[in-house]
Amino acid sequence: METTFCNLSFTIAPGRVFTPRPATERLVRTADELIGDEPKKVVDVGTGSGVIAVTLAVRNPQAEVWAVDKSPDAVALARENARRHGVADRVHVVEGDLLEPVPGRADLIVANLPYLPDSLHDPRYDTEPPEAVYAPGDGLDPYRRLLNACRDGKLVTPGGAVVIQFHREALVANCWQLEDLRRQLEEHQQAAA
Ligand SMILES: C[S@@+](CC[C@H](N)C(=O)[O-])C[C@H]1O[C@@H](n2cnc3c(N)ncnc32)[C@H](O)[C@@H]1O
Numbered sequence: 001m002e003t004t005f006c007n008l009s010f011t012i013a014p015g016r017v018f019t020p021r022p023a024t025e026r027l028v029r030t031a032d033e034l035i036g037d038e039p040k041k042v043v044d045v046g047t048g049s050g051v052i053a054v055t056l057a058v059r060n061p062q063a064e065v066w067a068v069d070k071s072p073d074a075v076a077l078a079r080e081n082a083r084r085h086g087v088a089d090r091v092h093v094v095e096g097d098l099l100e101p102v103p104g105r106a107d108l109i110v111a112n113l114p115y116l117p118d119s120l121h122d123p124r125y126d127t128e129p130p131e132a133v134y135a136p137g138d139g140l141d142p143y144r145r146l147l148n149a150c151r152d153g154k155l156v157t158p159g160g161a162v163v164i165q166f167h168r169e170a171l172v173a174n175c176w177q178l179e180d181l182r183r184q185l186e187e188h189q190q191a192a193a
Contacts, residue, residue, distance in 0.1 A: 005051040008058065010081050016073045018048040018132040023168040024112055028055050030163050030170040031110045035060050043068065043102050045111040045146060048132065050078025050093065052110055057087040066102045067093045071129070098142075099149045105157045109150055112165040113142040115185075117193075138189050147178045 003012050005020050006028055012019050035042065035056065043066045044053035053067035065087075067078050075095045082091040094101040099109070114132060116122060117139040125133040135142050143164060150156045161174045166185060173181040 006055045006059075008051075008055060008085065010049055010051050010054070011077065011084065012049055013073065013077050015127055016129065017071065017077050018074075018128050020049055020051040024052065024165055026168075027110060027112060027163055027165045027170040028052055028059075030172060031056055031108060032059060034108055034161050034163065034172070035063055037062065039063070040107040041105070042066070042108045042110065043099060043106045045098055045109060046113040046132075046142070047078045047093065048074050048112070050074075050081040050091070052112065053078065053091050053093070054081050054085050054087060056110070057082070057091045058085050061090075063090070065091045066106070067091055068096055068098065068101055069093075070095065070097055071131070074132075098146050099155050102155075105153075105155055105160070107157050107160050109146070109156065109160070109162045110164075111143070111146055111162070113146065115139045115143060115166060115189075117189075138186070138193070140185055140189055143185055144182060147173075147182050150175070150178055 001012050006025050039062045041064050045068050047053050047067035047069045053065045057065045078093045082088040114135045116134050118134040163172050
């Protein structure tokens with residue numbers, strides 16, 4: 001099956017890999033602005049079908065992109081989409097947890113990770129793999145763990161930034177704003193509970 005994302009065609013695998021949503025195009029636009037014209041190393045965490053990583057690589061020939069997912073089905077699909085768009089040499093798709101499989105430091109981290117509490121049932125996601133949408137407790141652990149990892153100067157450059165998708169918004173933080181971003185996520189989640 002096929003979908004269109006940022007005016008590009010992608011192969012999707014409904015039921016096995018999360019199907020990209022139009023709201024995620026906002027995340028890509030925000031990341032594009034942050035990448036600018038200089039060579040950048042970008043990591044897409046929880047890449048799914050690879051739409052974010054591949055679109056950023058297509059639009060930014062100066063960027064080297066790493067795409068990580070813990071789902072083997074997602075890794076296979078993201079690789080297929082990178083090949084399809086001729087960017088497999090600059091989109092390194094790897095299986096693993098968050099930033100763990102990525103060597104060296106990144107300039108930009110982008111992520112659309114699960115954030116809905118697993119006690120919730122949202123019918124909009126009934127056909128999606130649950131582990132792509134829901135997380136234990138208040139749902140924020142994947143993002144909490146990612147923001148913690150980004151504090152490590154060995155993983156993110158000092159001027160680096162993080163862009164995450166959260167309830168259809170693209171939220172940005174630089175290395176000094178990670179704690180504020182975590183608080184913002186928790187306040188929003190508590191208000192929604
Ligand atoms: C909401 S989907 C987003 C997929 C894609 N980025 C998009 O926007 O269409 C979340 C993805 O994160 C992956 N994921 C969840 N926890 C992860 C973790 N700890 N490390 C790596 N990937 C993870 C899931 O397998 C899933 O593919």
